[in-house]
Amino acid sequence: MSAFANALFHVKRAFHFFAIGLAVLLVGCKAREQRADLVLINGVEPETIDPHVLTGQADGRVAGALFDGLMQFDPKTGDAVPGIAERFEISPDGLTYTFHLRTNAAWSTGDRITAEDCVLSWRRAVTPETVADYAGQLFYIRNAEAYFLGRTNASTGKRYTAEDIAMQALDDHTMRVDLVAPTAFFPELCACWVMKIVPAKAIEKYGDRWMRRTGVPFSGAFTLESWTVNDRIRMRKNPHYWNAAQVQFEVVDWLPLHDPNLALNTFLRGDADLIFDKRRVPAELIDVLRQQPYTHAFDVFSTFFYRYNVTRKPFDDPRVRKALAMAVDKRRIVDRIIRGGELIATHFTPPGIRGYEPPQGIGYDPEGARELLAEAGYPNGTNFPLFRFLVQSTTQPIQTAVELQEMWKRELNIRMELQPIEWKVFLRQQSQTNFDLSYSSWIGDYKDPNTFLDMFMEKNGNNRTGWRSARYDALMHEANSQADKMKRFALLREAEAILVRAEAPIVPLYFEKGLMFYDPNKVEGVYSNLVDEHPVWAMRRKAGRPSTLD
Numbered sequence: 001m002s003a004f005a006n007a008l009f010h011v012k013r014a015f016h017f018f019a020i021g022l023a024v025l026l027v028g029c030k031a032r033e034q035r036a037d038l039v040l041i042n043g044v045e046p047e048t049i050d051p052h053v054l055t056g057q058a059d060g061r062v063a064g065a066l067f068d069g070l071m072q073f074d075p076k077t078g079d080a081v082p083g084i085a086e087r088f089e090i091s092p093d094g095l096t097y098t099f100h101l102r103t104n105a106a107w108s109t110g111d112r113i114t115a116e117d118c119v120l121s122w123r124r125a126v127t128p129e130t131v132a133d134y135a136g137q138l139f140y141i142r143n144a145e146a147y148f149l150g151r152t153n154a155s156t157g158k159r160y161t162a163e164d165i166a167m168q169a170l171d172d173h174t175m176r177v178d179l180v181a182p183t184a185f186f187p188e189l190c191a192c193w194v195m196k197i198v199p200a201k202a203i204e205k206y207g208d209r210w211m212r213r214t215g216v217p218f219s220g221a222f223t224l225e226s227w228t229v230n231d232r233i234r235m236r237k238n239p240h241y242w243n244a245a246q247v248q249f250e251v252v253d254w255l256p257l258h259d260p261n262l263a264l265n266t267f268l269r270g271d272a273d274l275i276f277d278k279r280r281v282p283a284e285l286i287d288v289l290r291q292q293p294y295t296h297a298f299d300v301f302s303t304f305f306y307r308y309n310v311t312r313k314p315f316d317d318p319r320v321r322k323a324l325a326m327a328v329d330k331r332r333i334v335d336r337i338i339r340g341g342e343l344i345a346t347h348f349t350p351p352g353i354r355g356y357e358p359p360q361g362i363g364y365d366p367e368g369a370r371e372l373l374a375e376a377g378y379p380n381g382t383n384f385p386l387f388r389f390l391v392q393s394t395t396q397p398i399q400t401a402v403e404l405q406e407m408w409k410r411e412l413n414i415r416m417e418l419q420p421i422e423w424k425v426f427l428r429q430q431s432q433t434n435f436d437l438s439y440s441s442w443i444g445d446y447k448d449p450n451t452f453l454d455m456f457m458e459k460n461g462n463n464r465t466g467w468r469s470a471r472y473d474a475l476m477h478e479a480n481s482q483a484d485k486m487k488r489f490a491l492l493r494e495a496e497a498i499l500v501r502a503e504a505p506i507v508p509l510y511f512e513k514g515l516m517f518y519d520p521n522k523v524e525g526v527y528s529n530l531v532d533e534h535p536v537w538a539m540r541r542k543a544g545r546p547s548t549l550d
Contacts, residue, residue, distance in 0.1 A: 094182030188446030298528030
């Protein structure tokens with residue numbers, strides 16, 4: 001046995017004995033329950049798996065197995081391809097989309113999915129009472145934003161209603177949608193969480209707890225069999241799914257293992273088949289694990305950053321925001337904590353979009369930071385108030401926050417306290433802008449700068465900073481209605497410069513490097529793509545080859 005293999009053996013052995021005492025956390029009362037055909041370690045316990053309401057990636061993975069959209073993401077390329085709709089047509093002026101639904105598209109109850117179902121589902125997503133943070137993705141549809149914001153129609157003097165939104169069922173299999181302006185990425189939007197097709201009629205009947213009701217219809221490849229909090233979510237194959245022939249696994253379990261040691265040990269001993277991301281394994285072992293055949297690295301369209309609450313002093317002052325940003329040594333964070341091959345970030349939009357050159361933001365300049373802080377009225381940190389940094393209570397985010405705390409104390413003589421909280425509460429506090437600073441990340445929903453930049457428009461539910469800029473919003477509106485790609489990118493670049501340099505309501509830290517853990521000799525159909533989409537319906541069991549975990 002080589003020195004490396006010997007070291008790994010002892011790591012696995014240590015994790016094995018560590019997990020013996022904690023195994024009850026994994027299986028709870030269901031210790032003797034039969035193992036699912038596929039077991040996935042998803043990380044945190046979902047806050048919700050309602051695709052119109054959720055905001056976290058772990059929640060979205062689960063919801064994506066239960067609900068399909070008119071479009072879906074190709075697991076190999078990350079591009080939008082037909083889902084419930086087998087095809088669509090675009091009018092010559094780019095303003096009208098006509099979707100043709102598959103004749104075999106059906107709910108899990110066996111009832112046909114109709115164009116009216118799709119219209120009602122999208123209406124629900126943009127209804128204010130749904131409280132969808134992603135509702136802005138439907139604002140490209142004519143009158144959707146006006147309805148969401150409760151505006152009044154100037155010609156009628158009446159408020160816009162859901163029926164005024166420019167989408168209609170022409171017949172059972174045909175849906176027409178009229179846009180505000182030509183929108184090149186609209187097909188990609190149709191594949192995103194908030195535009196998944198949910199059973200609006202059942203939701204209206206059962207209310208907020210609709211997903212807990214037996215027999216509720218699902219539009220995706222799987223149905224929800226059970227959800228035991230802090231244990232597992234169990235799904236079963238939907239026999240009525242339009243692409244059911246391609247779905248191999250009958251029973252799938254999703255495990256909410258947020259402890260990295262327990263998650264890695266569960267995977268290494270064969271009790272789970274896949275770990276979705278590197279935050280589910282110990283950060284100190286990343287260098288060792290990256291050398292293993294079950295570790296798969298890939299580029300992903302994702303940025304980690306922190307955001308300010310600009311409604312709270314002293315972060316209402318751009319000079320303060322920029323001073324803190326200039327005192328952050330991002331290289332130190334990446335090399336000491338993240339250790340996954342990440343690139344440091346000064347702009348918000350990750351590299352990888354052909355033709356788009358993001359603007360450079362704020363660099364590392366401690367001396368300049370001290371000068372700027374003094375100019376804002378806090379020389380050497382004098383009278384700078386104690387502030388709190390909201391962070392989810394997992395290892396890597398906390399370690400990153402500790403580094404930031406030390407940097408700001410050392411370079412600016414200001415004090416920050418950590419506020420670590422569990423995932424569900426973290427999302428709620430961030431959504432309510434109940435923080436001073438907040439650790440954040442964003443994975444692009446589609447391969448376009450807009451998926452990063454439109455979230456900081458004033459009315460976007462994902463803004464969560466309290467920041468607003470009329471100039472920024474105007475640039476974004478102009479860019480989103482621009483058909484010429486290069487002119488559009490120039491406008492987006494100008495907007496991004498406001499975001500990361502002139503105003504700085506956010507500070508990019510690094511661009512994510514994707515890591516997944518699965519045995520390629522046991523599971524296949526898991527592909528690398530920029531949008532980090534890995535649908536379960538595409539996964540396959542591979543038999544006949546020795547495991548790489550042996």
